[in-house]
Amino acid sequence: MDRDADGALWLLLHTGSRGVGAAIADHHGRVARALGEGGLPALDIHTAEGAACLADTQWACRFALANREAIAARALDVLEEALGVAADPASAVDVHHNHVALEEHGGRMLWVHRKGAVGLQAGQRGLIPGSMGTASYVVEGRGEPRAFRSCSHGAGRVLTRAEARARIRPAALEHVLRRVVYDKGRAAALVEEAPAAYRDITEVLEDEADLVRPxxxxxxLAVLKG
Structure with a gap:
């Protein structure tokens, strides 16, 4: 749960197709390797195998959206009852950050695979999250063609999960999250998500000034990590 400068509350969710998506990727990866000749595994979209891969990938994106919508609906019901206010559906922002889409770039139709990146048309709203203890930003795409009209999905890590567990003490996490409501009993497990494990979100936005406008x-305000 976050708050903007005007005091409006925002519910942020980060989840996708989870195990279903991983199973789809594993299956079609095996198919591609079996059909390949020892090079980089690939599937021709004009074959039955390639068409099946695209169909399953698109289904996984729909599953991910339905997953987020289901979680949001249950969370918003609780918040609306507790706070006595209704959510504004028009303010919703939803983006995929691991998907493939057919798009026009440079006068050609291309299949664009974004991993840890978000596709934003000029004027389209997106979201660049920081970490559980730092700011996140609602942004507007600038439609930069050199970046295939894309931006980063988030701040990005500077420490791997293993490095964060080795370097960051639970006490340090508790200090930096002293103004955020979270499960303090899980501090030792949450150090891998500590703000220090991520890049500075301000620097990230400065680096992406040609791609998005904040x-x-x-x-x-409050964080629940699964």
Missing amino acids: LLRLTP
Whole structure:
């Protein structure tokens, strides 16, 4: 749960197709390797195998969206009852950050695979999250063609999960999250998600100034990590 400068509350969710998506990727990876000749595994979209891969990938994106919508609906019901206010559906922002899409770039139709990246048309809203203890931003795409009209999915890590567990003490996490509501009993397990494990979100936005324009700065109030 985050808050913007005007005091409006924002519910942020980060989840996708989870195990279903991983199973789809594993299956079609095996198919591609079996059909290949020892090079980089690939599937021709004009074959039955390639068409099946695309169909399953698109289904996984729909599953991921339905997953987020189901979680949001249950969370918003609780929040609306507790706070006595209704959510604004028009303010919703939803983006995929691991998917493939057929797009026009440079006068050609291309299959674009984004991994840890978000596709944003000029004027389209997106979200670049920071970490559980730092700001996140609602942004607007600039439609930069050199970046295939894309931006980063988030701040990005500077420490792997293993490095974060080795270097960051639970006490340090508790200090930096002293103004955020979270499960303090899980501090030792949550150090891998500590703000220090991620890049500075301000620097990230500066680096992406040609790609997006910040619209809203969201400050974390409460965090629930699964």
